[in-house]
Amino acid sequence: MADLELDCRGLLCPLPVIELGRRIGEVEVGQTVAVASTDAAAAHDVPAWCRMRGQEFVGAEPAPDGVPRYVVRRLS
Amino acid sequence: MYLDTASSEPLHPAARDAMVAAIDRGYADPRRLHTAARDARLLLDNAREAVAGALGVRRDEVSFTSSGTDAVHRGLLGLAGPGATVAYSAVEHSAVLHALAWRPDVQARPVRVDRAGRVDLTDLGDPDVVALQSANHEVGTLQPVEEAASRGLPLFTDACASMGRLPLPAGWSVAAGSAHKWGGPAGVGVLLVRKGVRWRNPFPEDDRVDERATGFENVPAALGAAAALQAVVAERDEVDARQRALVDRIRGRVAQIPDTDVVGDPADRLPHLVTCSFLYVDGEAVVDALNRRGFEVASGSACTASTLQPSHVLAAMHALTHGNIRVSLTRDATEADVDGFLAALPEVVRAIRQDAGL
Numbered sequence: 001m002a003d004l005e006l007d008c009r010g011l012l013c014p015l016p017v018i019e020l021g022r023r024i025g026e027v028e029v030g031q032t033v034a035v036a037s038t039d040a041a042a043a044h045d046v047p048a049w050c051r052m053r054g055q056e057f058v059g060a061e062p063a064p065d066g067v068p069r070y071v072v073r074r075l076s
Numbered sequence: 077m078y079l080d081t082a083s084s085e086p087l088h089p090a091a092r093d094a095m096v097a098a099i100d101r102g103y104a105d106p107r108r109l110h111t112a113a114r115d116a117r118l119l120l121d122n123a124r125e126a127v128a129g130a131l132g133v134r135r136d137e138v139s140f141t142s143s144g145t146d147a148v149h150r151g152l153l154g155l156a157g158p159g160a161t162v163a164y165s166a167v168e169h170s171a172v173l174h175a176l177a178w179r180p181d182v183q184a185r186p187v188r189v190d191r192a193g194r195v196d197l198t199d200l201g202d203p204d205v206v207a208l209q210s211a212n213h214e215v216g217t218l219q220p221v222e223e224a225a226s227r228g229l230p231l232f233t234d235a236c237a238s239m240g241r242l243p244l245p246a247g248w249s250v251a252a253g254s255a256h257k258w259g260g261p262a263g264v265g266v267l268l269v270r271k272g273v274r275w276r277n278p279f280p281e282d283d284r285v286d287e288r289a290t291g292f293e294n295v296p297a298a299l300g301a302a303a304a305l306q307a308v309v310a311e312r313d314e315v316d317a318r319q320r321a322l323v324d325r326i327r328g329r330v331a332q333i334p335d336t337d338v339v340g341d342p343a344d345r346l347p348h349l350v351t352c353s354f355l356y357v358d359g360e361a362v363v364d365a366l367n368r369r370g371f372e373v374a375s376g377s378a379c380t381a382s383t384l385q386p387s388h389v390l391a392a393m394h395a396l397t398h399g400n401i402r403v404s405l406t407r408d409a410t411e412a413d414v415d416g417f418l419a420a421l422p423e424v425v426r427a428i429r430q431d432a433g434l
Contacts, residue, residue: 048337
């Protein structure tokens with residue numbers, strides 16, 4: 001489990017990344033946020049968000065229902 | 077203000093003049109032996125000669141096809157024999173991807189690209205055929221075609237994005253172009269097959285003037301395409317310098333908008349286009365908002381695609397795929413035009429982000 005789990009199933013781009021941008025501040029530096037997303041663009045845009053915002057992309061792994069979860073560590 | 081010439085360039089006046097002149101003369105079957113047919117044949121041969129001259133190739137290397145896509149399909153599939161392995165850059169146009177997917181016997185493998193979208197030739201491997209575009213149609217980055225060809229492999233280059241705007245790269249075996257992308261009419265592609273290259277028509281044959289193409293020749297359109305190409309090549313040094321400076325101006329200003337990914341090589345690129353993505357912005361929303369203000373741009377974001385998939389080009393480059401726009405200039409775009417666009421764009425992006433609560 002990440003420190004914050006965001007359920008973005010059913011949301012189309014850019015909504016999962018908007019949700020991530022809005023809520024990253026809810027975890028401490030060094031903690032993680034996971035975005036569960038059914039949107040095809042999230043696989044590219046969560047890592048791109050990390051690069052642009054100076055955060056760490058930890059990786060992707062499936063949730064129990066098979067939906068990808070994109071895990072991000074807050075660095076700043 | 078039309079900012080989507082990378083999708084289709086407005087008809088060049090030279091094309092219009094040539095087509096109007098040819099439309100009452102070029103109707104007959106150029107294969108027949110009577111006077112009207114010989115007249116049509118003469119116009120078609122003139123068109124071929126003009127294209128060959130403008131591109132610096134032999135006239136017997138030039139075929140007119142029914143579209144740029146058809147030229148890509150024929151060109152690539154005719155080069156790839158049964159069971160061939162084909163290495164293609166991960167950022168090729170979908171026409172290349174669809175052609176390869178259509179041939180179950182062909183073993184196709186994507187070659188990775190760097191952050192600028194330039195193919196990594198260390199990942200090329202040892203295929204039977206290489207498919208490498210001259211320049212990327214979405215982000216403008218030029219590809220190292222000559223270097224790829226120096227390995228001695230048969231190379232197909234999709235030159236649709238650059239033909240007329242830039243000289244053809246050296247080293248290709250087969251190349252394809254599309255007239256409506258340089259200011260000719262739609263429905264005319266150019267297929268170039270180098271003398272001596274092993275290329276076989278991959279589709280049913282037809283008994284026409286040119287054994288590489290099929291269907292009744294659209295003589296007035298071929299002549300219009302040729303006239304536009306000649307004109308664009310003659311004007312290219314002046315237009316290239318002007319467009320390059322305007323795109324530099326756009327790149328510089330857009331990079332100042334917070335959380336913006338300006339995509340593609342900043343210098344080694346097509347003269348007329350630039351692509352950028354704005355974080356937290358919906359691609360469809362930015363295209364619509366710009367259109368309401370009179371600026372017509374394209375987008376590679378998933379929400380603007382019929383497939384609802386993001387651009388495979390942006391994805392392969394690890395660029396941001398949402399909030400994407402591609403801006404491509406007409407040949408007569410001015411600094412004042414660009415400044416009008418640059419005055420509107422930051423406000424449009426800010427408003428969309430504000431609506432999203434960011």
